[in-house]
Amino acid sequence: MARFTALYETLEVTADCDEAALKKAYRRLAVKFHPDKNPGDKTAEEKFKQISHAYEILSNPDKRKIYDEYGEEGLNNRGGGGFSSNPFDIFNDLFGGGGGGNPFESFFGGGGGRPRNPNAPMRGADLRYNLEITLQEAFSGINRKIEFKRAGLCQECHGSGCARGTHPEPCKRCGGRGQVGISQGFFTMMQDCPSCRGKGSTIPKKCPKCNGAGTISIPRSIELRIPAGVDTGTRMRVSNEGEPGRNGGPNGDLYIIIQIKEDANFEREDSDIYATLHIPFHLAALGGTIMIPTVQGQTELTIPAGTQNDDMLTLRGKGMPVFNHPGSWGSHHVKLIVDVPKKLSEEQKEALKAYAALFDVKNSNQANADKENADPNGFFQKAKDFFTK
Secondary structure (H helix, E strand, O other): OOOOOHHHHHOOOOOOOOHHHHHHHHHHHHHHHOOOOOOOOHHHHHHHHHHHHHHHHHOOHHHHHHHHHHHHHHHHHOOOOOOOOOHHHHHHHHHOOHHHOOHHHHHHHOOOOOOOOOOOOEOOOOEEEEEEEOHHHHHHOEEEEEEEEEEEEOOOOOOOOEOOOOOOEEOOOOOOOOEEEEEEOOEEEEEEOOOOOOOOEEOOOEOOOOOOOOEEEEEEEEEEEEOOOOOOOOEEEEOOOOOOOEOOOOOOOEEEEEEEOOOOOOEEEOOEEEEEEEEEHHHHHHOEEEEEEEOOEEEEEEEOOOOOOOOEEEEOOOOOEOOOOOOOEOOEEEEEEEEOOOOOOHHHHHHHHHHHHHHHOOHHHHHHHHHHHHOOOOHHHHHHHHHOO
């Protein structure tokens, strides 16, 4: 049984429902709260977004598994939170929006249904902005000013798309309805008029500034706060910063997609950091401490005596902050590479020969070896001194 149920409750299903039940619930609720059926109703529009968000996650087996165990925070940490698609695209995909038609209107428009009002408010399209930051910026969080372009109202024609002194005319093909009927057997399916593209009107003479679009591309800049712990694929939504709506409809949203630059020293996996460290073989044999770099700064690492090549040491709490979990930190993992010197001085060679000779000593001489180890001026201390010269 799932530990988290909020998304299931949004779709009015149980946590153990199957794929067919999910799809049926989404169809019913999406049709009920679709903005085209509830023009100007902000509550219905927000409910439609929530329903689409829930269905997008739960209809994906991998995302559903993560959500059931860890909730939406688990999805955010893996870059799977938020909308990867426009909620209207999700609706179109499920109901079938092929051929440029509006699947919502296809579902309701045939069989004598009331056609969509081409002058009704329509929500603007969402925008996407890819933001690349460094690993250190992701560690600490940053304020970043981003600049982009989006459509804005043409001041020359005030959004009409018409040249001065002219006005839009009703579309001759659809009679100003914005839709035409396509017969399919016993049914008539409604789709946007290909002549006026669903607007219900045409432009006799286009505005020279916007070429009839009614909008022009304008520069836009906003200040963002990128929180600590974000990872590649993390999505951030900025409401109402997308394309402007039509006929007084609301703006779309702007989605910020985070991309972390490759780091020369560290590799990241979720909130953990992985690094490789080369150490001299005398340090591997005798042990000791060494200062190493981490995303949190220089940190002391203890090398156990007898460390082998490719051994992994872990510094807990020295990795990245866990996104949306203040006070939680990942670990820093260090893979040790034992370096063998290619050139030795004569003194170092003699020390190694003496070390090699110790392997011929029988177990009965263990007491002598213990004495040598206990002597601060004994062989091992001398060997360490030789190889650090």
